[in-house]
Every structure is written in structure tokens, then in C-alpha cells.
Amino acid sequence: MDEKSIIYVISDSIGETADQVTRAAAAQYEGAACDIRRIPYVSEKQTIKEIINEAKKHNSIIVYTMVIPELREYLEKEAQDQGLVYVDIMGPVIEAISHITNTKPTYKPGIIRQLDEEYFKKVEAIEFAVKYDDGKDPRGIKKADIVILGVSRTSKTPLSMYLANKNLKVANIPLLPEVEPPKEIFEIPSKRIFGLTSSPHKLNVIRQERLKALGLSFEANYANMDRILQELEYAESIMRKIGCPIIDVTNKAIEETASIILRIMKEDK
Template sequence: MIIYIISDAVGETAQRVVQATLLQYPELKPVIRTYPFVTTVDELAPIMQDAVAEQAIVTVTFVAAKLVTWATAFAQQHQLQLIDYMSPLMQALTTQTGTKPLAQPGMLHTINADYFKKVAALDFAVAHDDGQSLQTLAKADLVILGVSRTSKTPVSLYLAEQRIKVANIPLLPNNPLDEAVYQLPKEKLIGLTISPQRLQKVRQKRMVGLGLSADNYYTDVTSIEKELDYAHAIFTKLQITPIDTTERSVEETAALIMQR
């Protein structure tokens, strides 16, 4: 079996859908031929003729109406199986809203200012993870504080996807908080907390995942309570109200932060 993927852009949309569909047929190993940047009928015609010769299934993601019309007519004439991934939804959107599509290929890959802002935020989060790069802490939009395993890193990365530059700093009883944190506006500061019992389970799971004993000082509930007490003392000093992550997902925690 042969599958053609033809697009007036890269063809990534069709590739993803095809691959997702093939996961439902693990026994099938089709040959997949991809034809990107097909923007004229003259370019499309020989590809479609080859598809007829190979009895291929053809998938297309065209935004140009003339290519869709020609490909559909050709497929009907030659009894070729053709799946158009974009036109039906575009037609439905136009019919319901009266809004015409831009018909501009490759918009999925348009690199603009927003894209670079996202990349910059992700780079910032990685560079300022777990108390790193404190000398540039003032450039952060937000600084997340909390003891180990309170979801500081995943929340930071999730917010970075929203184009927010986030640093995160662990709170350790025997490691005084850097003075730079106290110089920040409290509006930039976010505290994360969690119940001792939940944190114990999270840390035990982490230890097992690393191939270590689940029972040690790091997972001892008494030690954890002392860490959390220290963290709450810091939150009080910084005049911030922490967010309890005990029963919250990363997305829920991030949403609360965005509200603040």
C-alpha cells in the first residue's frame, strides 16, 4: 500500500494525521511519499498521475481552492481515493461565520515575534531553573519559590509556553535565600506549597525512579514538615500567600498564577 501526502506547504499537518491514523493499524507498513510546496496544477498533475499508476491513497492539505477543485475532479475521474484534510473544515467555518480564509500556505510554520518570545521564555526558564543564574533574576517576569518536588520546574516551563519568563528557586532550611530575591517586587513572587503526606509520596516515587531507597532523610515526613515550616516562614517574610499544589495539576497551578 502506498500513501501520497501532497501539500502547498510543508505537509506536516497531513503527516501527523496519517501517522496518528496508522497507529490504529500496527500490522500495516505502507510506503509514504511526501510532496511539499506543490503550488500549481502543472506541479500537481504528474504527481496525481503517478498516484493513479501506483493505486495510492492520496491525502492533501491545500489552502488554494483551485488545487482542491482540480485534485478532487481528477480523483473522481480516475477513481482515486483522495482525503482532503483542510477544505471541509474551512468550508464549514466560512459557511457558519461568513469569514473567508486567508488561503496562505505554511502558516503553521510562520516564524514571527510571538514565536521568538516563546523561545526566549523557554530558554530563560531553563537557564534559571533550580536557583541558577541569580545574577539576572531581575529580568524574570515571575519567580517561583518552594521546597523540592513542589512542581516548580514543570510550572515554570508551562508558563514559559505562555511567553512568561520564569525563574524558580528551591527553599532549603540550611541554605539562606539569596538577597536578590528580597529586592524583587512581591508581585513577581509566587510561593508553592504542598501537604507533607503528599510530598512524601512524590519524593518516595522519585527515589524509586532513581533506583534509590524510598526511605531516607529526603522522604522522612518529620524532615519534610520542617522544610515546609521554613518555606512558610519565608513566604511570610516576603508577604506572599503560597499556592497549595497538593490536589492541583501543573495546568491548574499555572492558571491560578496567571489569575494573580
Template sequence: MSDKIYIISDGTGQSAVNIMKAALLQFSDPNMKLSVYAMVQDDTQLLSILEHAKIENSMVACTMVGREKRDIVKRFCEENGLSHVDILGPSLDALSKHLNKEPMELPGVLRKVDEKYFKRIEAMEFTLTHDDGKTLKGIHEADLVILGLSRTSKTPTSFYLAQQGFKVINVPLVPEVPISEDIFKIDQNKVVILMMEPEVLQKIRSARLRHYKTTSSYNSLSKIFEEVEFCYELVRKHRRWNMVNTTNKSIEETAREIIHAVYGRDMEL
């Protein structure tokens, strides 16, 4: 008996590795080695691997989505007396019968799902690190740079976009504070300014200040008019920048408008 298990997959083979490791734990001191052959796409390559398994009298475990390749493995192993297990086949057959439809037999679909998941996680971490102007380090990695007046939904919009896989930096816009030179060193079409109608913005800021005793001009309508005009002046000066009015819009609507402005209407969330 060989101390090796050949794992053959048209994907990464990780599913088979996990399953075989879990199964091996049920045996005391199995001392088995897993030899993984991933991304096996053609019959010649598959038969070559099986020939090596035959030489070593190894067990074969496969996760192949294509029925023809699963049949090749089964037939070869049965003809040559090799132990084998088809990990994915029985599940596909059972689902096919239950759903009354044939599987797509597309290798690597799970990998694509995993890649999309990890992209979202990476985008969330990036966006959290760069929230509210904390840092502009790594700005060249950003998919979007959102500038905006206070209370124009910069942070919630940024995190919604991050959940869709976009790396976002958001920076507060304050007329008295110069805009960092780093923002002018990236693709200027990625820069988006969020603004809001002054009267609506005043109501939102006033609601925020209800629990604070302050004489700040934060919710002064005249001050807000100046801030809004400052935003319009920036867009007039920097023609490639985009402006999105968030007045009475949901986060989803704002995010969709940002994506359409920067990446075009063919890009959907």
C-alpha cells in the same frame, strides 16, 4: 523590460519576497531586483507606488488582503500595460468559495501569529537558561519567578508556562540557603512559592529515593514539615509574594493558578 519587481503588501511583504525568489530560481541569471513596499495602508500611497512602477516599467507582485486594493493594483497594471501577479487573491477567493464565507481582510494577521511564535521560543530559551537556579542574570526580564521546595513541580510548571510565552525563572528553596538579594529587587508580585502537603511530598520524594542507597533526611516527614513551615513564614514576611499549593494538581492547573494569582483572572493561558 525593467530589472525590478515591485512587491507591494499591507503586511511585511515577506511572503511575496519568498515566493518571487523561489520563482526566480527557475530562470538562469534573472538578475532581478526586488523593491519591497510594506505596510501599504491607504489608496493614495498605493497609487503613488504604482506610478513609480509605471515609470520604471516594472513588474508588480502584491500580497494585499483587501479586495478593493487588489482591484486597484489589477486595474492600474492592466490599464498601463504592467506585468503583475496577485499572490494572495486567488487563494482567498478559492477559500471563500470553499468555506462559503467572506475573508476578514485583516492585514498583519500572519505577522501577529509569527510574533507570538517567536515570543514563545524566546520564553523557552529564557526559561531553560534560568532553570533550577542556574543563574539570575536578566531577572528583570522575567514575567514570573517561581520558588519552590524540591519535587513541587517547579521545572515542569516553568516550561509549561514558557510554552505559553511567559519568561520564567525557577529557584530551589532550601531553608539553609539564603535567598538571593536579586529576587527582592524585582516586582514582588511576580514571585510565586510552590509548596505541597507534607505527607504527599514525602511520598514523592521517597519514590525518587528508591533507586538510591542513602541515609539522607530528604524524605523525612519532620524535615519536610520544617520546609513547608519555612515557605509559610516567607509568605508571611513578604506579603506581596504568592503561594500556590501543587498537591494533586496537574501542571496545567498549577500554571493557571499562578497566572491568576500574578496577573488576574482576565489573563488566560
């Protein structure tokens, strides 16, 4: 390539993939001056025609990632008619995958970027759930999409993490008779708050298992039935005061409880 060599990188999305491949290939030619011009978000045939007309004035190559078949075919025809070299980065791979999987692609531009954004939202939600787990910082209450209340061992933390994987920011708050609940739970809409309760017997069994795992005596107040009843009564009084939904998780899997919360949220919207 001489000083006037130009590579037009065309895409119906941001064009990052084609740009990176082109630069990696161009880097193999030491001393060769190469002007790489990226044109993203091309969605009309007229734009393609204008680029081809400009490219034919120079010593040019067309490199492209056009997912939409109609635009890809039009670009190829125009480039061929003008005698330009053109390289399809995406098309052959899409066709190969379609062949071996016997399925059809979505032909949706920019889908990998959307998947990346979805991934980072999930990571952010998980980090949020960890940061505001078990009432660590009441400031998370006003930032949360969902706030979960309940006594110890009502599955607040695993439920928070499950919902975080649905891209929801969740804060969970333990309720204890001796500890004043954070004022923030009374300052946000009750529809963002969900209370969890359970049968005293189930909690007794779970807490005894917890004590056993910690090597502690079953005689501890934590697993005492009277204490459990006191905690449940106090927690439910707070939930009723807020006016939030109360979900009995006694015989429910995490997925089932989450499904109930998601359904209620959808109905509220």
C-alpha cells in the same frame, strides 16, 4: 525582459513573500536584467494609483500580496485599465483555503510575521526557564516575569516550563533550611513572586517514588516526614516574609496552578 524591465512588488505588509517569489522566478532567466522594486506597507488607494502611474511609463509587471480585498481589487482594476501585467501571489491561495475549509480569512496584513514573533518569544521564554531552573543562577530573578519558590517536588520546574509556553520568563528557586535564599527575591516586587506548598503526606509519597526511581533507600532524609515538615515550615516563613501569594499545589494539576498565577497577575495589573 530588456534592460528597462521593472517588477514592482507591492504589499500591504512587508512584502517579503512576494519579493522572494519574484526573485526566484526572475532567477530562471539568465542574462535578463530585471529591476525589482519592493514597495511595502501600502494601505491607501492613492499610493496604489501613484505606483501604477509610474509603472506604466516602463516595461513593467506588478506583483503583489494584498490581503485586504478592497485594496487588491482596486490595484487589479488600475493595472488592467493601464494595460499592465499583474500577478496576485496571495489571493488565489487565500480563496482556495477558504473554499476547502468553509471559513473566512481574517484579512489581516502581516499576520505571519506576528506569528513568527510570537514563536520566537516563546522560544526565548523556554530557554530562560531552562537557564534559570532550580536556582542555577540568581541573576535571573531580576530578569524574570515570574519567580517561583518552593521546596523540592512541588512541581516548580514543570510549572515554569508551562508558563514559558505562555511567553513568560520564569525563574524558580528551591528553598532549603540550610541554604540562605538569594537576596534578589527580597529586592523585586512581591507580586512577581509565587510560593508553592503542598501537604506533607503528598510530598512524602512523591519523594519516596523519586528515591525508588533513583534506586535509593526510603530511609534517606529526603523523604523523612520530620524533614519535610521542617522544610515546609521554613519555606512558608520565607514566603510570608516576602508577602507573596502562596498556592497549595497538593491536588492541583500544573494547568490549574498556572491558571491561578495568571489570574492573580491579571488582577494585579
